[in-house]
Amino acid sequence: MAKKIQSIRGMNDLLPAQSSDWQYIENHLRQVVAAYGYNEIRMPIVEMTELFKRSIGEVTDIVEKEMYTFEDRNGDSLTLRPEGTASCVRAAMQHGLLYNQTQRLWYMGPMFRHERPQRGRYRQFHQIGVEAFGFDGPDVDAELIFMSARFLNRLGLSEHVTLQINSLGSRETRVAYREILVAYLNEHREQLDEDSLRRLESNPLRILDSKNPKMQGMIQTAPKLVEHLDEASKLHFDTLCAALDSAGIKYQINPCLVRGLDYYAKTVFEWVTDKLGAQGTICAGGRFDGLVEQLGGRPTPACGFAAGIERLVELLKEVSGERGGNKVDVYLLMAGEKAESAGMALAESLRDQFPTLRLIANCGGGSFKAQMKRADKSGASIALILGADEVERGVVTLKYLRLEKEQQQVKAEALPALIDDVLKTK
Numbered sequence: 001m002a003k004k005i006q007s008i009r010g011m012n013d014l015l016p017a018q019s020s021d022w023q024y025i026e027n028h029l030r031q032v033v034a035a036y037g038y039n040e041i042r043m044p045i046v047e048m049t050e051l052f053k054r055s056i057g058e059v060t061d062i063v064e065k066e067m068y069t070f071e072d073r074n075g076d077s078l079t080l081r082p083e084g085t086a087s088c089v090r091a092a093m094q095h096g097l098l099y100n101q102t103q104r105l106w107y108m109g110p111m112f113r114h115e116r117p118q119r120g121r122y123r124q125f126h127q128i129g130v131e132a133f134g135f136d137g138p139d140v141d142a143e144l145i146f147m148s149a150r151f152l153n154r155l156g157l158s159e160h161v162t163l164q165i166n167s168l169g170s171r172e173t174r175v176a177y178r179e180i181l182v183a184y185l186n187e188h189r190e191q192l193d194e195d196s197l198r199r200l201e202s203n204p205l206r207i208l209d210s211k212n213p214k215m216q217g218m219i220q221t222a223p224k225l226v227e228h229l230d231e232a233s234k235l236h237f238d239t240l241c242a243a244l245d246s247a248g249i250k251y252q253i254n255p256c257l258v259r260g261l262d263y264y265a266k267t268v269f270e271w272v273t274d275k276l277g278a279q280g281t282i283c284a285g286g287r288f289d290g291l292v293e294q295l296g297g298r299p300t301p302a303c304g305f306a307a308g309i310e311r312l313v314e315l316l317k318e319v320s321g322e323r324g325g326n327k328v329d330v331y332l333l334m335a336g337e338k339a340e341s342a343g344m345a346l347a348e349s350l351r352d353q354f355p356t357l358r359l360i361a362n363c364g365g366g367s368f369k370a371q372m373k374r375a376d377k378s379g380a381s382i383a384l385i386l387g388a389d390e391v392e393r394g395v396v397t398l399k400y401l402r403l404e405k406e407q408q409q410v411k412a413e414a415l416p417a418l419i420d421d422v423l424k425t426k
């Protein structure tokens with residue numbers, strides 16, 4: 001036998017038994033973003049490598065070691081997108097969406113990072129991204145946090161997540177703070193790991209984002225950026241906190257929250273859970289006022305967030321168990337040639353009458369017993385049975401598969417009312 005080819009490590013298939021969880025999340029997302037007037041944008045999965053280098057930052061985990069970069073047949077350097085914000089900004093600029101107007105946008109899709117695969121960390125994973133352009137905030141920062149809170153609430157996850165926020169201030173604030181931080185880090189040089197020593201020169205703030213458990217104590221006692229904020233950033237942050245307070249949204253100010261990408265300024269936030277081990281951040285975002293200009297556009301304030309769908313799915317499973325796979329409403333059994341052709345017509349007419357009806361018509365024949373087994377396995381609420389006898393008499397046998405109810409023979413005209421009942425109780 002030929003050798004079977006396996007999928008790539010860290011890139012998962014989504015099997016039918018899991019897809020209903022994903023659809024559940026996606027459906028709620030669509031409703032929530034619509035409730036705030038955000039519109040969908042879809043970008044390509046591959047972009048010029050330069051786009052990510054210039055936006056995410058050369059000295060970040062993503063650009064230094066996680067990107068899937070390759071040369072295409074023209075010799076151009078291309079990269080599978082590691083995140084969506086850079087592509088979203090590129091697309092919005094390219095199509096003039098940021099010209100004299102504001103935009104509220106969202107997207108959803110696969111992202112690619114060459115990380116060590118483990119629970120909650122994959123090489124192909126999926127993000128929901130939401131971005132608002134052209135608003136200085138902090139009203140829109142609050143709107144985005146409200147929206148993420150509403151989304152998590154709809155999914156029934158509110159009790160299991162906490163919101164952490166911080167401010168990274170203006171560029172000038174960070175330049176001044178950088179000196180203070182570097183002086184502190186130099187005093188604790190012996191505690192820095194290899195990555196951090198390297199970043200001490202190139203990007204010391206990123207050290208605060210380190211996941212290395214040995215460094216956490218030293219990071220906790222480092223001078224806090226939030227204590228060195230410029231006036232405008234401080235006002236922005238205080239106003240945001242007040243908006244969250246008055247909406248009753250609980251949060252913790254985490255002075256070590258810096259995020260793993262370079263483009264953030266002022267507001268940053270993360271929704272975290274303690275239910276998923278080390279990969280506890282399920283949604284993260286912030287303000288990135290400099291990014292549009294950095295990518296060649298006019299200065300445009302911007303703010304957004306991204307949620308990891310795999311981690312949402314895992315958290316859902318953790319807190320509410322299996323949701324059950326995709327079920328159908330009706331399974332149609334047919335015995336004999338006449339019944340098969342009458343049955344197919346009946347199935348089509350029921351689908352015409354009930355656009356949301358989920359009906360499986362038996363294919364491939366089989367004994368009555370075999371068909372009944374399939375009906376049961378499908379999860380259908382009712383079985384409709386058509387044999388030669390039923391066809392002759394113009395009736396259908398209806399059998400309830402999940403209820404203690406008598407099976408009955410019904411005239412074709414009476415069937416729609418009964419199907420209607422099944423749909424109402426689902």
Ligand code: ATP
Nearest residue numbers: 115120121122125260281282283284306307308311
């Ligand atoms: P982490 O600190 O966990 O590496 P990050 O800061 O790199 O996360 P972002 O780039 O902000 O993550 O992405 C936003 C969200 O996307 C994360 O909060 C997480 O839910 C999800 N995410 C990021 N990387 C992965 C991955 N490799 N596998 C699965 N989900 C991921």
Ligand code: MG
Nearest residue numbers: 061062115260
């Ligand atoms: Mg990461």
